[in-house]
Amino acid sequence: MSYVDAGYSIALATLFVYAVGLLLRRRRWERALQMSEPPREPEGAPACGEPS
């Protein structure tokens, strides 16, 4: 492999791997945000601490 081929391959592969990694990180944090959202109580249900 020539220096030119190596340069282009390394640059493009690094950017591709970093971009895919960022997309996966974004998806993982979106899921974490959904998981950490407090469960919504159904309408009409007594509020937290309120006697039923």
Place this chain on the structure above:
Amino acid sequence: MSAPTMTRRPRWLTVVGLLGVVAMGFTVWLGLWVTPPDQFQGNLARLLYIHPAIATVALYWVGLVAAGGSLLYLWPRTRSFFWDRLAAAAVEVGAVFAALTLVTGALWGRPVWGVWWTWDARLTSTALLLLLEIGYLALRRVPAEPAIRARRCAVAALLIAIDIPIVHFSVDWWNTLHQGGTFIDPGFQIHASPSMSWTFLLGFVAFSLIFVWLLGVRYQVEVLQDAVGDQELEVSLTERWSEDTELVGAGTNAPTPGPGGGAP
């Protein structure tokens, strides 16, 4: 800011990403197959369609966003976590581009200069920039209150920015192996054939578009991380509050030793 607003994916960012991929495709095609070999460097000149463009992003675009964002965060009138997150995103993307600058430069330097690395002012100051950016990312992981972390990181980013003019002027201030501007002279005259010039310029556009897309996605990750942290804090505070309420309720209902006893 509510969670749906923060997790929104703007359409313009997708468009920028797609344009970046198309521009990059054309740069590679023109750079490797269409442009002629250089009169002096032969095929090695093809590396110059990507190396200066990568270095420009690593140095100027990243420096502009990171230092600008940090300044705007520190300035009381414009203080917002938006600027802090944007600066943090720029530094991480900048570290990737700085590493690529050094690698593509070494791949060009080995056959042209005869060395992979030398303690040249331009190379050394660029390597220092990469190390400082890694230090910034480590500093960002130190647990602290969000405002304290943001202020600390903004100061660090401004200190890192001192290295940028040193990298830029290193070829003028010191007599080094790394040459000054050879493709474009100070009068902005381009010394190359039209196909080489257009490929060179397209490389700058392609890497700049890719930088904007990476910056946007990295910023979204930063927003989501903070949102999860806030949400978890809110949930644990709510749980703690409801535990306390139950304890107070249990204390009121418990049998009391005498009149006036029990929890307040």
